[in-house]
Amino acid sequence: MSTSNENGPVIEFRKVAYRFAGGQELLNGLDLQVRRGETLVLLGRSGSGKTTTLKLINDLVAPSEGEVLVEGRATTQWDPIRLRRGIGYVIQDAGLFPHFTVERNVALVPTIEEWPSDRIRKRVSELLQLVGLDAGLAKRYPRELSGGQRQRVGVARGLAADPPILLMDEPFGALDPITRAELQREFLALQQRLQKTVVFVTHDLREALLLGTRIALMEAGRLVVALPSREFTKSSDPLVQKYLDAFGARSNGDRT
Amino acid sequence: MNVFQFIVQNHGEVLKLTREHLWMVAASMLLAVLIGIPLGILITRKPGLNKPVLGVANIIQTIPSLALFGFLLPVPWIGARSDRLAILALTLYALLPLIRNTYAGISGVDRSVVEAGRGMGMTDRQLLFQVELPLALGVIIAGVRVATVISVGLATIAAAIGAGGLGEYIFRGISMVDNEVILAGAIPAAVLALLADFTLGWLEKRLSPI
Numbered sequence: 001m002s003t004s005n006e007n008g009p010v011i012e013f014r015k016v017a018y019r020f021a022g023g024q025e026l027l028n029g030l031d032l033q034v035r036r037g038e039t040l041v042l043l044g045r046s047g048s049g050k051t052t053t054l055k056l057i058n059d060l061v062a063p064s065e066g067e068v069l070v071e072g073r074a075t076t077q078w079d080p081i082r083l084r085r086g087i088g089y090v091i092q093d094a095g096l097f098p099h100f101t102v103e104r105n106v107a108l109v110p111t112i113e114e115w116p117s118d119r120i121r122k123r124v125s126e127l128l129q130l131v132g133l134d135a136g137l138a139k140r141y142p143r144e145l146s147g148g149q150r151q152r153v154g155v156a157r158g159l160a161a162d163p164p165i166l167l168m169d170e171p172f173g174a175l176d177p178i179t180r181a182e183l184q185r186e187f188l189a190l191q192q193r194l195q196k197t198v199v200f201v202t203h204d205l206r207e208a209l210l211l212g213t214r215i216a217l218m219e220a221g222r223l224v225v226a227l228p229s230r231e232f233t234k235s236s237d238p239l240v241q242k243y244l245d246a247f248g249a250r251s252n253g254d255r256t
Numbered sequence: 257m258n259v260f261q262f263i264v265q266n267h268g269e270v271l272k273l274t275r276e277h278l279w280m281v282a283a284s285m286l287l288a289v290l291i292g293i294p295l296g297i298l299i300t301r302k303p304g305l306n307k308p309v310l311g312v313a314n315i316i317q318t319i320p321s322l323a324l325f326g327f328l329l330p331v332p333w334i335g336a337r338s339d340r341l342a343i344l345a346l347t348l349y350a351l352l353p354l355i356r357n358t359y360a361g362i363s364g365v366d367r368s369v370v371e372a373g374r375g376m377g378m379t380d381r382q383l384l385f386q387v388e389l390p391l392a393l394g395v396i397i398a399g400v401r402v403a404t405v406i407s408v409g410l411a412t413i414a415a416a417i418g419a420g421g422l423g424e425y426i427f428r429g430i431s432m433v434d435n436e437v438i439l440a441g442a443i444p445a446a447v448l449a450l451l452a453d454f455t456l457g458w459l460e461k462r463l464s465p466i
Binding site for chain 1: 371372374376378382
């Protein structure tokens with residue numbers, strides 16, 4: 001993927017609306033920029049439009065109004081296949097192919113990109129190591145792995161072709177708290193090394209505060225605020241306050 | 257004379273009729289697979305065709321078999337030879353389970369898996385051949401299995417239009433009011449159906465990916 005405009009936003013939403021064919025509105029008036037190397041967390045409850053926002057970036061859904069720019073070019077102008085192969089995609093429960101081994105799952109994008117097989121093999125073992133998976137798991141099938149291991153495979157698959165952008169849709173949502181904390185820590189360490197542009201969807205405020213450099217709070221298809229993580233807890237926005245309350249994280253002292 | 261003695265004494269004819277029977281079933285299943293599976297795939301891609309295609313296959317299924325053989329008689333080339341006619345009729349009957357199972361198998365593939373593939377930049381063709389078809393294969397083979405078993409039974413009726421097969425004995429036995437002769441056709445036909453069911457069941461298990 002070209003990186004012509006080094007300083008411009010990597011992803012930009014311009015007055016984006018999205019409606020189902022029946023007219024039901026999922027997103028409206030979305031203006032948002034994602035900068036190079038940041039981890040932008042889309043925070044919100046179910047149905048707030050955060051997953052739809054994510055899918056607009058890799059053109060799994062097309063905007064009904066407005067446009068989404070990736071590397072300065074509207075998603076509708078991209079060849080969708082090229083666009084998607086330049087964007088890593090990690091989803092809840094990993095979405096691994098059940099009939100592929102770990103190895104083949106991780107190698108998916110390099111394989112359809114027709115890399116030579118020795119380069120693929122090298123890349124797979126590199127990636128398994130990167131996400132902390134034993135090389136002995138390479139020949140296993142997803143059903144033979146634990147939830148945490150599957151999610152690691154999902155992350156490795158998303159990173160396989162070294163895409164500059166990574167989309168993560170509640171990747172740790174289905175994990176037990178201990179495994180989740182472990183993967184969150186590793187994600188932070190990984191992100192420090194790789195410096196990808198990450199858009200991360202979650203409904204968990206703690207996760208958002210931990211992983212995000214910036215947090216965009218969404219509600220009913222609209223963007224409420226987008227703030228750097230450390231300013232987020234200080235926001236006086238009533239919806240932010242409600243969220244902080246729900247997680248017992250209110251910091252301005254009006255609760256005993 | 258009991259039925260087994262009859263079969264042993266007439267083993268030459270039993271084998272010939274069994275061969276004819278197998279030929280009709282195999283040829284019609286091959287045609288039905290070549291038509292039904294692509295049609296099943298097509299209606300997962302063009303949802304508008306779903307209702308008309310399944311509707312027509314459904315209607316064919318409701319035509320009484322003897323009547324369908326009759327309807328096809330005046331068709332040129334097809335009607336000229338009774339085995340062609342029988343094969344066409346059996347093909348038509350096998351379409352519904354094949355189309356329906358192909359459609360159901362592909363639609364039943366976990367949506368998050370398909371979307372993950374799409375999101376990572378797989379083309380529609382890659383998704384179909386590397387993800388959807390392999391994951392639907394068990395259900396598709398189950399359709400082939402049902403269609404084959406039905407077809408082995410239905411092929412006995414082909415004897416009514418002179419296409420041969422094990423139905424010969426059944427019709428001959430009925431007109432002679434001789435149960436042994438009926439059974440000499442019915443038992444080998446049942447054995448064929450069971451064998452087909454068993455083999456395809458085994459295949460279905462082997463090819464189910466999960």
